[in-house]
Amino acid sequence: MDYSNSERCVMKFIDRNFVRRDVLQLGSLFALGLGTADLLNLSKIARADEVGLRLKPRSKSCILIWLDGGPSHLETFDLKPDAPIEVRGPLESISTSIPGVHLSESLPEMAKMIEKFAIIRSMTSPLGEHNFGTHYLMTGYKPTPVLEYPTLGGVASHLSRSQTVLPQNLAIPDFQVGGGNLSGAGYLPSNHAPFSISGDPAKPDFQVEDLELAQGLDSARLLRRQRYVHQLSELNSFGGGSKNSFSDLDRSVELVSSPTAREAFQIDQESPKTRQKYGPRTIGQSCLLARRLIERGATFVTVNNRGWDTHNDLITRLKDGYTGAKKPVGLIPSLDLALSGLVNDLDERGLLEQTLVVVMGEFGRTPKLNSAGGRDHWPRVFSVALAGGGIRAAQLIGASDATGESPADRPVTPSDLAATIYTLLGIDPQLELKTTDGRPVRLTPHDAQVIQELVG
Numbered sequence: 001m002d003y004s005n006s007e008r009c010v011m012k013f014i015d016r017n018f019v020r021r022d023v024l025q026l027g028s029l030f031a032l033g034l035g036t037a038d039l040l041n042l043s044k045i046a047r048a049d050e051v052g053l054r055l056k057p058r059s060k061s062c063i064l065i066w067l068d069g070g071p072s073h074l075e076t077f078d079l080k081p082d083a084p085i086e087v088r089g090p091l092e093s094i095s096t097s098i099p100g101v102h103l104s105e106s107l108p109e110m111a112k113m114i115e116k117f118a119i120i121r122s123m124t125s126p127l128g129e130h131n132f133g134t135h136y137l138m139t140g141y142k143p144t145p146v147l148e149y150p151t152l153g154g155v156a157s158h159l160s161r162s163q164t165v166l167p168q169n170l171a172i173p174d175f176q177v178g179g180g181n182l183s184g185a186g187y188l189p190s191n192h193a194p195f196s197i198s199g200d201p202a203k204p205d206f207q208v209e210d211l212e213l214a215q216g217l218d219s220a221r222l223l224r225r226q227r228y229v230h231q232l233s234e235l236n237s238f239g240g241g242s243k244n245s246f247s248d249l250d251r252s253v254e255l256v257s258s259p260t261a262r263e264a265f266q267i268d269q270e271s272p273k274t275r276q277k278y279g280p281r282t283i284g285q286s287c288l289l290a291r292r293l294i295e296r297g298a299t300f301v302t303v304n305n306r307g308w309d310t311h312n313d314l315i316t317r318l319k320d321g322y323t324g325a326k327k328p329v330g331l332i333p334s335l336d337l338a339l340s341g342l343v344n345d346l347d348e349r350g351l352l353e354q355t356l357v358v359v360m361g362e363f364g365r366t367p368k369l370n371s372a373g374g375r376d377h378w379p380r381v382f383s384v385a386l387a388g389g390g391i392r393a394a395q396l397i398g399a400s401d402a403t404g405e406s407p408a409d410r411p412v413t414p415s416d417l418a419a420t421i422y423t424l425l426g427i428d429p430q431l432e433l434k435t436t437d438g439r440p441v442r443l444t445p446h447d448a449q450v451i452q453e454l455v456g
Contacts, residue, residue: 059426066360073400080403284337312373
């Protein structure tokens with residue numbers, strides 16, 4: 001039998017959270033007079049303590065372009081044209097409008113608008129494994145087996161004041177980053193994990209599957225099932241259980257029931273000219289969809305671009321895209337079109353100053369090419385690019401040494417970067433949130449420092 005998304009949510013909720021004796025206690029719950037409204041009011045009171053510590057935001061939203069696998073800093077934002085060939089690699093450097101600042105030959109559009117960017121060339125981390133490095137960059141904390149920390153997007157969603165029906169934390173096409181072991185919500189309620197689009201916006205038949213009602217299911221039936229799950233959830237929370245699952249269902253029901261939400265994902269409403277600005281490939285159309293979502297009130301959108309784990313065939317994968325390509329369509333040219341299209345589009349719409357754009361992956365690549373014509377994992381130094389969101393642009397922050405092996409100046413940690421992103425979003429990086437067992441945890445470690453060059 002085929003089940004709708006809502007039916008699967010109900011069954012999963014019951015399987016995960018209840019046993020037979022729980023269901024038999026529904027009458028006891030109602031006898032106490034405890035209702036859903038009471039539970040929601042208590043939740044709001046508890047949450048008020050967490051949202052009280054706010055800064056003046058420079059940015060309302062953030063688009064994170066995640067280069068999954070670890071992008072080579074030596075082929076993107078930190079080329080070494082004077083280094084030996086085994087260090088500098090096969091790509092040439094090109095000048096930009098900022099004297100002394102050079103980028104990859106495969107980033108010509110970004111080079112033309114470099115004054116809108118700030119590039120950190122001295123990011124440093126000790127973690128060269130995909131899952132560990134991703135956790136560190138995405139949360140600002142080094143991973144520990146004791147606790148999974150929430151990602152930047154999870155925290156932004158949890159503390160968001162946006163009134164839109166859209167989820168506040170979304171991932172395009174999904175959140176399978178760094179090996180796929182990161183939930184995104186960490187110790188926060190699961191409804192703050194990224195809402196995965198689960199589709200390729202570059203395909204002609206693109207649609208978000210969770211936004212369509214199953215055949216034979218109308219809105220009235222869906223709402224009845226939602227109320228049933230709320231009743232079960234009341235029982236579960238009365239017994240000390242979690243309400244996460246019914247929050248997940250609420251989010252799904254709101255999306256399915258809202259024409260406004262469905263319209264936000266309809267990328268085919270964009271003109272051919274606008275779509276062309278971003279490039280035809282998945283990363284470009286994903287960035288365009290990200291713009292549509294933040295324009296309609298989403299707080300944090302992750303564009304997940306896979307394939308940057310270039311241990312071999314570096315020139316083909318990063319520049320050409322495929323053997324014999326007459327026009328480069330590899331990872332870097334596709335990023336160039338997507339990033340320049342996004343930043344220019346945001347600027348033209350008056351959204352750039354209130355939208356922070358961050359481009360990063362979990363680490364960089366080795367300062368020497370390997371025998372397979374690629375580069376291996378290298379977290380000791382790498383680069384991150386930022387634009388918009390009230391940052392001080394048109395600058396380089398820090399530097400790597402002559403071979404791109406280590407920071408030569410102004411080392412910046414993922415904790416520092418997280419503290420800076422939170423600050424730009426109006427969230428105090430010293431704010432404490434509570435784990436499920438009531439333990440307070442700071443948003444960033446005690447040694448995290450805001451990058452003052454960015455915030456001024």
